[in-house]
Structure formats: C-alpha cells, structure tokens
Amino acid sequence: MARTPTLKFDRGTLILHPPPKGRAWMDYAIWDDRIERFRIPAHQYRNLVLALRAEGTELDDKAKAFAEVEMVPSLEMEPYPHQQEALDAWRHAGRMGVVVLPTAAGKTYLAQLAMQITQRSTLVMVPTLDLMHQWYAHLTAAFPDVEVGLLGGGSRDRTPILVSTYDSAAINAETLGNQYALLVFDECHHLPSGFNRVIAEFAIAPYRLGLTATPERTDGKHEDLNTLIGAEVYRKTAEELSGSALAKHKATQIKVKLSKQERDRYDRLVQIRNAFLKEANIYLSSAQGWQRFVQASARSKAGRKAMLAHREAKAIAFGTEGKLRILADLLSQHYPERTLIFTDDNATVYRISQEFLIPAITHQTPVKERHDVLTRFKQGDYKTLVASRVLNEGVDVPEASVAIVLSGTGSTREYIQRLGRILRKGKDPTKLALLYEVVAEDTSEEGVSRRRKGEKSPTKSPQHQLELVPPPSVYAVPKKSIPRAAEPEADW
Numbered sequence: 001m002a003r004t005p006t007l008k009f010d011r012g013t014l015i016l017h018p019p020p021k022g023r024a025w026m027d028y029a030i031w032d033d034r035i036e037r038f039r040i041p042a043h044q045y046r047n048l049v050l051a052l053r054a055e056g057t058e059l060d061d062k063a064k065a066f067a068e069v070e071m072v073p074s075l076e077m078e079p080y081p082h083q084q085e086a087l088d089a090w091r092h093a094g095r096m097g098v099v100v101l102p103t104a105a106g107k108t109y110l111a112q113l114a115m116q117i118t119q120r121s122t123l124v125m126v127p128t129l130d131l132m133h134q135w136y137a138h139l140t141a142a143f144p145d146v147e148v149g150l151l152g153g154g155s156r157d158r159t160p161i162l163v164s165t166y167d168s169a170a171i172n173a174e175t176l177g178n179q180y181a182l183l184v185f186d187e188c189h190h191l192p193s194g195f196n197r198v199i200a201e202f203a204i205a206p207y208r209l210g211l212t213a214t215p216e217r218t219d220g221k222h223e224d225l226n227t228l229i230g231a232e233v234y235r236k237t238a239e240e241l242s243g244s245a246l247a248k249h250k251a252t253q254i255k256v257k258l259s260k261q262e263r264d265r266y267d268r269l270v271q272i273r274n275a276f277l278k279e280a281n282i283y284l285s286s287a288q289g290w291q292r293f294v295q296a297s298a299r300s301k302a303g304r305k306a307m308l309a310h311r312e313a314k315a316i317a318f319g320t321e322g323k324l325r326i327l328a329d330l331l332s333q334h335y336p337e338r339t340l341i342f343t344d345d346n347a348t349v350y351r352i353s354q355e356f357l358i359p360a361i362t363h364q365t366p367v368k369e370r371h372d373v374l375t376r377f378k379q380g381d382y383k384t385l386v387a388s389r390v391l392n393e394g395v396d397v398p399e400a401s402v403a404i405v406l407s408g409t410g411s412t413r414e415y416i417q418r419l420g421r422i423l424r425k426g427k428d429p430t431k432l433a434l435l436y437e438v439v440a441e442d443t444s445e446e447g448v449s450r451r452r453k454g455e456k457s458p459t460k461s462p463q464h465q466l467e468l469v470p471p472p473s474v475y476a477v478p479k480k481s482i483p484r485a486a487e488p489e490a491d492w
Contacts, residue, residue, distance in 0.1 A: 007048075009063040009178040012202030014040040014048070020059075024051035042177050043228070045204035063204055066121045066181040069160045073116055075142040080245040083110050086234040090114060090209060096230030098188060098210035102238040103420020105245055107211040108135065111184045112142050114209050115161075120181035124163045125199060127190045129153045129367075135163045135186070166196045173202040182207040183229075189214060189413070191228055192221035200228035213420060214413035238416070238423060246423040247401075249433035253449065255441040256322035266443065269313040276306035317443035318407035319348050324355070326438050330404055331356070331384060334434070338377070338400045341386040342418050344407040352386045352406075361387040389414070391421060400424075404436045407445070 005020045016029060017037045028048050029038040040048055045063065052059050079087070083106055086099045095118060101107050115122050124139070126132050132152055139148045139161055149157025151164035151172065162180070169176060176199075183203060185191050188210035191200060200208070210229040215222045225232075242248050258266060280296055280303070283289045297307035331339065343349050346362045353360035359373045359382050370390075376382045377400075385391075400422045408414055422433040439449050 004058050004060045005052075006060040007063045009042065009065070009204065010039075011174040012042050012177050012198070014042055014045060014063055014204070016040055016048075020052060020055075020057045022052070022055040022057050024055050025057075027051070042202050042204045043200060046206040049206075063178055064181075065178045066205070067160075068119055069121050069146060071116055071119055071143050071146055073112065073142050074144050075112075075138075077109065079109070079113060080106060082236050082241060082245060083113065086110055086236075087113050087117070089234040091117065093230060093233045095182075095207040095209075097208075097233035098212065098215060098225055098229055098231070100212060100215055100232060100235040102236070102241060102246065102423065103213050103417055104423040105213075105236065105238075105241055107186070108138055111186070111209060111211060112138070114184070115143075115182065118182050118207055120207065121160045121179065122162070122182040122184060123169070123176065123180035123205075124161070124184040124186065125166050125169050125191075126163065126186045127166055129165060131186065132163050132165055139163065166190050166199065169199045170196050173198045177202040178204050180205055182209070185210045185229060186212075188212045188225060188229060189217055189222060192217065192224040197224065197228060213416050216412070238419060247428075247431040247433045249419065249423060249435060251419070251435040251437065253437045253439060254326055255439050255446075256320060256326055257441050258316070258320055258322065258443070262316050262320055266313050266316045269309040269316070272309040273306045273313065276302055314444070315345075317440040317445040318344055319351075320440050323406050323438050323440070324352070327352070327404060327406065328356070330402075330436055334402050336383045337402050338380070339384045339402040339404065340391065340400050340418075340421055341384065342391070342403065342405045342408060343386070343388055346388050348406065349386050349388050356384075356386075358384045358386050361385065361390055363388070363390050365390075391418075401431060402434045402436070404438065406438050408448070412451070 003018055005016060005018055008015045015035070015037050016025065016039075019025070019029075019038060025038075025040075025048060028040045028044040028051075030040070031037075032039045049059065049061070082101065086101065087110060090097050090099060095114070099107070099110065101110070111124065124135055126135055129152065132150060136148060136150055143161065146161055147159040148161045148163065149155070149159030151157060151162055152168035153165070158179070164172075180203070183200065183205045185200075185208070189212050190196055191210070208229045210225060215225060215232065238246060238249070257263075276296075277284070277293065280292075282292045282296065284293065293303075293307070293310075297303040327341065341352060341358070343352070346364065349360050349362055352358060359377070361370050361373055365373070373382065373385065377385050403418055403422045405415075405418060408418070419433075419435055422435065437449060439445050
C-alpha cells in the first residue's frame with residue numbers, strides 16, 4: 001500500500017516525500033540530490049496544497065505550525081467606505097494582494113479588520129522601530145485577550161500576533177516561515193529589496209496583505225510584489241479621499257528668485273558642469289547618463305570639479321536666502337497653527353533651527369530626544385518643527401495642519417508622504433491642510449518639483465544639461481488594470 005505523501009517545512013523550503021501520484025505538484029518541485037527528496041519553495045505552499053486538493057491527493061501536512069487565534073476586538077469603529085471596499089477586494093482576491101491608500105487613510109485599522117476576518121496567527125512587518133511601537137500599541141489595544149509581541153529593537157518574542165521590523169523578520173525568516181498564516185507588510189514597497197524579500201519567499205503563509213501609499217520603485221522591483229504578496233486589489237488617492245476620510249487640502253507653489261549674486265554663481269557653476277558633460281558626451285536625461293557622470297567624476301580632476309560644481313549649484317537652488325524670507329512670512333502668517341517644515345539636507349535643518357529657534361529632528365537626533373520633541377509638538381508646546389527626511393514615513397502627527405517644503409527629491413513617494421503628515425483630520429472635521437512648496441525659479445529645482453508631483457517636463461533640446469536627476473520617463477511605471485476578483489477563498 002502506497003504511503004501518504006508528507007509535507008514538511010525545512011528552513012524556508014518545503015520537503016515533499018514520497019512523491020504524490022498526480023502531476024500537478026511537479027510544477028513546483030525541484031530535486032535535491034543532497035537529501036534525495038523533492039524541495040518546493042515555501043511561498044508556493046498555497047498553490048501546491050490547492051493543486052493536490054484539486055487532484056484529490058491526500059496529504060499529511062506537517063509544514064504548517066500556524067493556528068487559529070480568536071481575535072475579539074475591543075477597539076471597533078465604523079470603517080470608512082474606502083476601508084470596507086479595500087477589505088472586500090482583498091477578501092475576494094483570496095485574501096492575498098496589495099492595497100494602495102494615501103498616508104493617513106487608515107491602513108492600520110484596515111489591517112486590523114483583515115486580522116479579524118482571518119482569525120489566524122499574524123506577523124506584521126514595518127520598516128522602522130517607531131512604526132513597530134505604534135503598531136504594537138494599536139494591536140494591544142485592539143486585541144487585549146491575545147498576546148502581542150515584538151521582534152526587533154532588543155525584543156525576540158514568539159507570540160500569536162507579532163510585530164517586527166523588516167530587518168529582524170529577514171534575519172529570522174527561516175524560523176518564522178511556517179509560524180504565521182497571515183503576513184501584513186506595512187509600507188510594502190520595502191519588501192522587494194534583496195535583503196527583505198526572503199521574508200515572503202521563506203514563508204508558507206496562505207494569506208498576505210500589503211499596505212502602501214506608493215508601491216512603485218525606481219528599480220522596477222515593485223513588479224515582484226505580485227509574486228511575493230499578490231496583485232494590487234485596491235487603490236485610492238489623496239484627492240479621491242479629500243474631505244471624507246482625509247482633511248481637505250490645498251497645495252500652493254511659491255517661486256523664489258535667486259539674488260543677483262546667487263544667480264551669477266549658479267550660472268557659472270552650471271556652465272562648468274555642462275562644459276565637462278559636453279566634452280565627455282554625457283547627457284543627464286537618463287539614469288545611465290547620471291551613472292556615467294558619477295563614474296567620470298572619480299576618474300579625473302575635471303570630472304571632480306564638474307561634480308563639485310553640480311553639488312554647489314544644487315545647494316544654491318535648494319538653500320537660497322529668498323526661501324528663508326518666504327519661510328519667515330509663512331510662519332508669521334499661520335501662527336499658532338501646527339506647522340511642519342521639510343528640507344532635503346540636515347545642514348538646512350540646523351540653520352533654520354538656529355535662526356528661527358525651532359526644534360529640529362534629523363537622523364542624528366537621539367531616540368529619547370526625538371520622542372520628547374514629537375510629544376511636545378503633539379501636545380502643542382511646540383507649534384513648529386523642522387526635519388529632513390526622517391518624518392517622511394511612519395510618524396503620526398494628527399494635529400499638524402501646515403507643511404512647508406523648502407527642498408526635496410524628485411520622488412513622488414516623498415511628496416505623498418510629506419503631504420500625508422498633515423492630512424489626518426484629528427479632532428477637527430472641517431480641517432483644511434495646507435502644503436506650501438517653495439521652489440527656486442529658473443533652476444533645475446523646478447524640474448525636481450514637476451517630477452515629484454508626476455507632471456511632465458516641457459520639451460528640451462538634447463544639449464540642455466540642467467537636470468539634477470533623471471526625468472520621470474526613465475522611471476515611468478505602466479498603468480495596469482486592477483483585478484476585481486481572483487481565486488475563491490480556501491478553507492485552511
């Protein structure tokens with residue numbers, strides 16, 4: 001009598017032995033000479049089990065170590081229509097897929113709803129320790145009868161609900177892989193990186209939810225989310241949710257002219273850079289052109305001089321004195337409204353902090369000091385806060401209503417994240433969020449501004465070399481239709 005095939009989990013892979021009679025499993029299996037057994041990638045667990053079940057093959061499943069978890073919420077709210085629609089779309093897609101919602105649209109509560117309808121052990125991944133503690137606080141309040149643990153920042157828990165940083169989850173992927181039935185990837189655009197992707201590849205979890213405001217990546221690896229998590233099942237923009245789930249908002253661009261001294265210096269620097277680029281036959285209209293420029297700057301004195309000129313020109317455009325005058329005017333105009341100031345570099349942050357006596361946060365700020373500054377800002381002791389990029393992602397500042405962007409990258413993600421810092425309604429249902437973008441006129445910063453807002457650049461001649469970073473066409477992501485439904489639910 002033939003033995004029943006047994007499926008076991010082994011350090012991020014599956015071992016199937018003896019081989020089943022059917023053929024469906026062969027699409028996923030690879031022969032391992034070392035153990036004389038068939039191995040299957042862990043993330044194919046769901047497909048394998050469904051294929052064997054469809055053929056009527058009996059299977060002794062010793063791979064899964066996850067279990068049912070009774071999650072009775074003590075924290076319940078009426079979901080917004082977009083949250084219910086996203087939840088339904090994810091459930092109809094077999095409880096696998098990516099939901100794209102703007103910052104402050106309630107992605108954490110959406111994950112809670114997904115956990116409630118799944119009732120299985122859950123692993124939540126986040127990019128930062130700050131976010132890890134925010135999720136931990138929310139989930140312990142939502143499910144007081146379920147043990148919630150942490151993995152990262154010195155904690156090494158193994159609990160039915162576990163919140164982990166991406167780094168810690170990747171390091172422990174081989175042991176976590178069969179412990180959780182539902183994986184929640186917050187800010188899931190971090191997942192496709194070479195280090196983090198093993199979290200999904202080494203996991204057998206049949207249910208997966210990705211959450212992000214901006215899934216697109218400049219390296220194109222966002223396409224891998226289809227395999228690692230599932231297809232995009234739902235998307236809403238900040239404009240679509242403005243006035244309902246999010247505060248109404250208005251974005252205003254203010255152009256600042258360079259002083260005569262700044263203009264003369266800027267033009268000389270650009271001329272030095274462009275002369276070198278022309279001689280080296282390098283055009284900054286593509287990612288390859290920028291890479292060639294970086295390489296050339298390390299090979300000769302002329303290249304180094306051109307790169308230094310490029311950086312100084314960028315510093316002039318991003319830090320012109322005119323921007324500080326505009327900043328002073330905006331701060332006096334909106335005082336005492338809670339205001340966030342964003343810059344692209346730490347030097348400008350510290351300069352603003354000293355000249356305007358404003359608390360500052362950068363990546364160099366100690367954890368306790370940063371926590372104290374944010375707490376005082378939320379309580380209203382501080383009315384204004386200046387930061388570089390550390391507040392772009394994962395910081396909840398519900399009372400902020402004004403954002404002033406003095407400089408930044410051409411990243412659409414950064415623009416959406418900074419706007420999201422002021423979109424939470426807080427306690428004021430009539431709140432109007434204001435975003436001011438201060439741009440140096442007739443400099444390459446205008447092109448940076450267009451890129452981060454997804455606008456097309458005007459047609460330029462091939463000889464024009466004023467781009468600081470490649471144009472959006474280099475990183476353009478083709479739009480895809482969003483599937484409305486997928487496979488039926490399976491009883492795991």
